[in-house]
Amino acid sequence: MQVNLSIVPDFPLTSLNTFGIEARAKRYLRIENAEQLQAALADPVLAAMPRLVLGGGSNVLLTGDFNGLVLHMALQGRAVLTGTDTHHHVRAAAGENWHAFVQWTVDQGLPGLENLSLIPGTVGAAPIQNIGAYGAETKDYFHSLTAFDPSSGQFVTMDREACRFAYRDSIFKQEAGRNLIIVDVTFALPKAWTPNVRYAELAQAVAAQGIATPSARDVADTVIAVRRRKLPDPADIGNAGSFFKNPVVSADACERLLAQYPALVHHRQADGTEKLAAGWLIDQCGWKGRSLGKAGVYEKQALVLVNRGGATGADVQALAQAIQSDVNAKYGVVLEPEPVFV
Known part of the structure; x- marks a missing residue:
């Protein structure tokens, strides 16, 4: 099957990093499906170029122009899968906005990720950084992910152990997994859910509202309010x-x-x-x-x-x-x- 690769030269990256740093990429390719990714890195010229994978650009500092190929992971899609007796399974493509995905799970009646509301970035970036806030981390609800391995040209499935999660760390930030490109992520959300308000600031904010037994939506809304009060919106600064x-x-x-x-x-x-x-x-x-x-x-x-x-x-x-x-x-x-x- 012929895959269209629209390579853009001298591409501005200002909108692709939340710091708003002005920088340019020698080559840019927007990835909207897995076939594009596979085809691009099967091309010997593109595969030989220095490579930077970007999602929302919320965890990167561009120190200058990038003299290589930027792969902008824009894959979309989310779904509820067949789970287990104890957990719901939900999957999202790497390019999905993280906050929007978390709110979607809450709206679907699938709680678990609500403490991670309003964290900027994409779903594909969440396991890389093992993002966390207010007493929760990605690894706590992680089931598996699909990644593309450029060295073999194949897609691989990785479970929690394979991802080697640690505090703000994973195999994807280490030599062994730095070249792997995440395509989608599956989460396991507990059916026997209880609100996680162990974090003192969150517990105080919930109590201040007079909520004795918070729902997932209560927790999400409180986290959003606290974050907005303390942290600047990248759209503004x-x-x-x-x-x-x-x-x-x-x-x-x-x-x-x-x-x-x-x-x-x-x-x-x-x-x-x-x-x-x-x-x-x-x-x-x-x-x-x-x-x-x-x-x-x-x-x-x-x-x-x-x-x-x-x-x-x-x-x-x-x-x-x-x-x-x-x-x-x-x-x-x-x-x-x-x-x-x-």
Whole structure:
């Protein structure tokens, strides 16, 4: 079967990254079906080019023009599948908007993903980053995914174990899986659902509404309200959400920090380590609301770096490095960026 590949040269990427960084790609291809993807990477010229896979561009920092092929994953489709006695199974194509997909599952009476409402990006990006918020992560509801392996030219199915999920991490960010391209994702949503309001801020926001037994829609709407109150809309001001991971340190290291900084925000992990609040560390170093050139730190949330207007990737990178340097100098803690630098 002949597959039409509409390759666009010198393509602007400003609308394909939520930071709103101005950059261009040498070649661009919008992928709307799996056959296009397979055909494109079977072409020896295209396959030999440096490759960047983009969905919503919400977890990438473009540091310059991309001298290669951008594959824009725009595959659409979502469906309720045959599940099990304990779980509903739902599948969505990689190009589906994540927030719209989550709201659709809630509207279908299939709860589970509501704590992950209003996270920017696409469904295909969710497993890569193992996105998480308000006491939930992708891995908690993940069943399997389909990915294209350019090295073999074949599609593969991967379960949770194969994806090697960790905190804001997966095999897709590691050498073993960096070249795999996610085509669709299937989630397992519990039939015996109970609201997840373990996260203190969410529990307080639900209680403030006088809701004793929240529904999935109550949880989703509350998460949306909290996020809108704290975080900037990329449509209004360029950003990639939380820019740094919350650092994890040993219990001993945390104790030493607490002795010097009793107000240190920390959360004990199941393995005995302590997760520190990166936003608190950045705020204490005086960066909240500050700018460095055309890039800055959001006034309402120190974990979010923003494009004040006309910032380049180098501007954002310089700001991030300055913040990392100050936090490391004061607390001896290394902050790791969440976005991929390209």
